Amino acid sequence: MSLSKIYLSPPHMSGNEQKYINQAFDSNWVAPLGPNVDAFEKEIASYVGASGAVAVNSGTAAIHLALSLLGVTKGDKVFCSSLTFVASANPILYLGAQPVFIDSESDTWNMSPRALEKAFQDAHLEHKLPKAVIVVNLYGQSAKMDEILALCDQFDVPIIEDAAESLGSTYRGKVSGTFGRFGIFSFNGNKIITTSGGGALISNDVEALQRARFLATQARDSTLFYQHSEMGYNYRMSNILAGIGRAQLEVLDERVEKRRLIFERYSKELSNITGLSFMPELKNTRSNRWLTVVTIDQELGISTKRLIEALAEENIEARHVWKPLHMQPLFENTPYYSHDKNEDVAQILFKTGICLPSGSNLTEEEQNRVISCLKNTIYKELFKLKEVKI
Numbered sequence: 001m002s003l004s005k006i007y008l009s010p011p012h013m014s015g016n017e018q019k020y021i022n023q024a025f026d027s028n029w030v031a032p033l034g035p036n037v038d039a040f041e042k043e044i045a046s047y048v049g050a051s052g053a054v055a056v057n058s059g060t061a062a063i064h065l066a067l068s069l070l071g072v073t074k075g076d077k078v079f080c081s082s083l084t085f086v087a088s089a090n091p092i093l094y095l096g097a098q099p100v101f102i103d104s105e106s107d108t109w110n111m112s113p114r115a116l117e118k119a120f121q122d123a124h125l126e127h128k129l130p131k132a133v134i135v136v137n138l139y140g141q142s143a144k145m146d147e148i149l150a151l152c153d154q155f156d157v158p159i160i161e162d163a164a165e166s167l168g169s170t171y172r173g174k175v176s177g178t179f180g181r182f183g184i185f186s187f188n189g190n191k192i193i194t195t196s197g198g199g200a201l202i203s204n205d206v207e208a209l210q211r212a213r214f215l216a217t218q219a220r221d222s223t224l225f226y227q228h229s230e231m232g233y234n235y236r237m238s239n240i241l242a243g244i245g246r247a248q249l250e251v252l253d254e255r256v257e258k259r260r261l262i263f264e265r266y267s268k269e270l271s272n273i274t275g276l277s278f279m280p281e282l283k284n285t286r287s288n289r290w291l292t293v294v295t296i297d298q299e300l301g302i303s304t305k306r307l308i309e310a311l312a313e314e315n316i317e318a319r320h321v322w323k324p325l326h327m328q329p330l331f332e333n334t335p336y337y338s339h340d341k342n343e344d345v346a347q348i349l350f351k352t353g354i355c356l357p358s359g360s361n362l363t364e365e366e367q368n369r370v371i372s373c374l375k376n377t378i379y380k381e382l383f384k385l386k387e388v389k390i
Contacts, residue, residue, distance in 0.1 A: 002315065003314060003315045003369070004315065005315050005316075005317070006315065006316045006317060006357050006362070006366050006369065006370065007317050007357065007359060008190065008291070008318065008319060008355060008356075008357050008358065008359070009190040009191075009290070009291060009358055009359045010190070010359045010361065011189050011190075011194045011196070012359060012360045012361040013247075013248075014247050014248060014250060014251045015247075016250060016251075017243065017244045017247040017248070019243075019247065020036055020242075020243030020246050021240055021243050021244065023035070023036070023243065024036055024239045024240045024243050025240075029239040030238070030240055031238065031239065032236045032238045032239065033217075033236055033238075033239060034238075034239030035239065036239045036240070036242035036243040036246060037055050037236070037237055037238075037239055037242040039242070040055050040237075040243075040245045041053040041054065041055050041200070043246060043249055044185070044200050044202070044245075044249060045202060047175075047252070048167075048175040048176075048177055048178050048183070048202060049175055049178060050177075050178055050183070050202040050204055051203065051204040051206050052203065052204075052206050052209045053200045053201065053202045053209070054200065054201045054202075054209050054212045054213055054216065055198065055199075055200050055236070055237035055242055055245070056198065056199050056200065056201060056216055056235045056236060056237055057197060057198055057199070057235055057236065057237055057238075058087075058186065058188070058197060058198065058199045059087060059162075059164040059184050059185060059186030059187075059188070059199035059200075060087040060090060060199070061199060061216070061233065062182075062184035062185070062186075062199040062200060062201040063087070063088065063091045063134065063162065063184050064091035064094055064095075064233070064235075065201055065212045065215060065216060065235065066132075066160045066182040066184060066201060066212075067091050067092065067094075067095055067097070067132060067160070068095065068215060069182070069208050069211060069212060069215075070131055070132050070158055070160075070181070070182075071131060072092070072095050072097050072132060073095060073096065073097065074095065074096030074097065075096065075097070075098070076095075076097040076098065076130070076131040077097065077098050077099075077100055077123065077128060077129070077130040077131065078092045078097050078098070078099055078100070078130050078132050078133070078134060079100050079101075079102055079116065079130045079132070079133040079134070079157075080092065080099050080100070080101055080102065080133075080134040080136075080325070081101070081102055081104070081110060081111045081134065081135060081138075081143075082101035082102060082103055082104070082324040082325045082326045082336060083103075083104045083109065083110075083136070083138060083321070083322055083324050083325075083345075083346040083349060083350070084136040084138065084162070084322055084325065085164075085322055086325065086328065086330070087164070087186075088136050088162050088164075088325075089101075089134070089325050089331070092134075097131070098334075098335075099325070099331065099334055099335075100119055100123075100130065100334070100335040100336070100337070101324070101325050101326040101331070101334060101335065101336040101337070102115045102116050102119060102336075102337050103115040103336070103337060103338045103339040103344060103346050104138075104339065104345040104346045104349065105144070105345055106280075106345055107280060107282055108138075108141050108142065108143055108144060108280065108282050108285075109138050109139070109141065109279060109280075109345075109349055110135070110136060110137060110138050110141065110142070110143035110144070111135050111136070111143050111144075112337075112339040112345065113144055113147035113148055113151060114340070115337040115338060115339050116133070116148060116151055116337070117151055118337050119335075119337040120151055120154075120155050120157075123155075124155065129155055129157055130157055131157070131158075132157065132158050132159070133148070133152055133157055133158070133159050133160070134159075134162055135148055135159055135160070135161050135162065135179075135180065136162040136164075136165075137161070137162065137163050137164075137165060137166035137169065137176055137177075138165065138322075139165055139279060139287075139289075139290050139291045139293050139355070140165055140166045140168075140169050140192075140259075140287040140288040140289050140290035140291070141166070141169070141279060141280075141281060141282065141285065141287045142166060142169055142170070142171035142176050142282070142285050142287070144282070145161075145171050145172075145179045146172075149179060158181035158182075159179065159180030159181060159182075160180050160181065160182050160183075161176070161177050161178070161179050161180035161182070162184055163176045163177030163183050163184060163185055164184060164185060164186035164188075164191070164199070165186070165191070165192075165290045165291075166287070166288060166290070167185050167191070167192055167193065167252065167288065168192060168252050168253065168255070168256040168288040169256075169286060169287050169288045170285065171282075171284070171285045172284045172285070173284075176288075177202060178202070181203065181205065181208075182202070182203045182205075182208075183201075183202045183203070184199060184200065184202070185199055185200045185202070186198075186199045187199060187200070187241075187248070191290070192252065192256065192259065192288055192290050192360070193245070193248035193249060193251070193252050193255060194244070194245075194248060195237065195241040195242065195244045195248070196241060196244060197241070198237050198241050198242075198245060213236075214232070215232050215233055215235075216232070216233055216234075216235035216236050217234075217235075217236055218232040218233070218234055219231060219232025219233075220232070254360075255288075256288045256289075259288060259289040259292075259358055259360055260287075260288070260289045262289070262292060262358055262360075262367065263278070263289040263292045263358070265367060265371075266292050266294075266356060266367070266370075266371065269371045269375075270294070270371065270374065270375070273300075273375075273378060274297075274300075275296065275297035275299050275300035276294055276295070276297070276300065276378070277294065277295045277297070278292070278293070278294055278295075279292075279293040279294070279295075279353075290358065291355045291356070291358045292355070292356045292358045293321060293354065293355050293356070294353070294354055294356065295349065295352040295353050295354075296352050296353075296354065297352070298352070300378065300381070300382070301381055301382065302377070302381040302382075304320060304351070304352060304353065304354050306377070307354055307374065307377060307378075308320065308354060310373060310374075310377040311370070311373055311374070311377075314369065314373045316357060316369065316373060317357060318355060318356055318357065319354070319355045320350065320353065320354065320355070321349050321350050321352075321353030321354070321355065322350065323350050324346040324347055324350055326346070327347065327350070356370060356374075357370055
């Protein structure tokens with residue numbers, strides 16, 4: 001009998017979603033916008049402690065809107081974390097701007113303040129500062145926001161905090177996503193809570209958010225007929241999906257606790273393997289541990305590819321750490337600032353990192369399967385190495 005599939009991070013419904021979906025159907029609010037959208041925006045803003053939120057159809061759309069609100073246009077520079085999904089940077093290209101990628105550092109795996117400072121110094125000498133800095137909170141872990149904020153304030157450049165993976169995380173007691181001029185969240189199917197597809201733009205700038213709503217609704221002028229004086233986008237969230245989001249938000253704290261427990265169990269069972277390390281959690285931060293991620297030291301004698309293949313053979317989904325954007329064919333010859341002259345942290349993490357199944361509905365039995373497969377594969381490879389040495 002074939003083993004059931006263990007997914008990396010599947011959706012986890014609370015059971016209360018149908019109530020809000022039924023409300024949408026009963027009232028016939030099934031198109032974009034409606035009472036669930038209005039309520040979801042208020043509830044997400046309240047949860048994170050922001051003045052407002054705009055619910056949109058993806059986190060990518062939220063980044064695009066944020067860049068547009070900051071006046072990013074053709075030829076402008078935008079600094080962006082390199083170790084992230086391509087959606088963090090694609091909106092820069094939408095606007096004809098030039099991405100400049102910034103390496104990670106080893107304490108958080110996120111944007112390196114050292115590399116960022118070098119990028120700022122060069123941009124200042126060239127008299128062409130970036131219009132924005134997109135800081136990504138990878139796998140739920142906040143970046144070193146104090147240092148990054150200090151640099152951005154020094155050069156008077158606004159921050160867009162890409163918190164697509166870090167809803168529910170905190171940095172020095174403050175909720176992730178609330179440190180920049182704008183914050184963005186993703187509610188894709190694999191995120192810690194989901195609307196099946198969707199995102200949100202948050203800010204304390206209420207006027208900017210109102211402008212975002214205008215742009216996200218095809219930039220329709222306030223007239224009795226359809227009139228458009230500028231280009232807009234079809235980015236708003238549907239009332240049905242917002243209803244799913246409302247039910248999901250109700251259990252967000254439970255989902256964070258479960259994912260942290262999953263991480264702790266992996267850590268307890270695997271930390272004694274020399275050469276296997278877990279993504280760190282910076283002091284005074286609390287990661288939602290959206291995904292549990294490990295790195296494999298080359299001295300172990302086993303590649304990340306082999307481990308992922310071994311898990312797949314057992315019907316277990318795992319994946320590599322994000323391939324850095326400065327290594328992507330799409331961004332060939334794009335400027336990039338490494339953490340150190342002789343240290344490309346993002347590239348090292350890509351080559352050595354593996355994301356393990358971390359869904360909040362992962363059972364203990366399923367996690368045991370993952371752990372057993374990892375141990376068996378690693379020990380078999382180590383035994384082969386010893387045989388070769390003998």
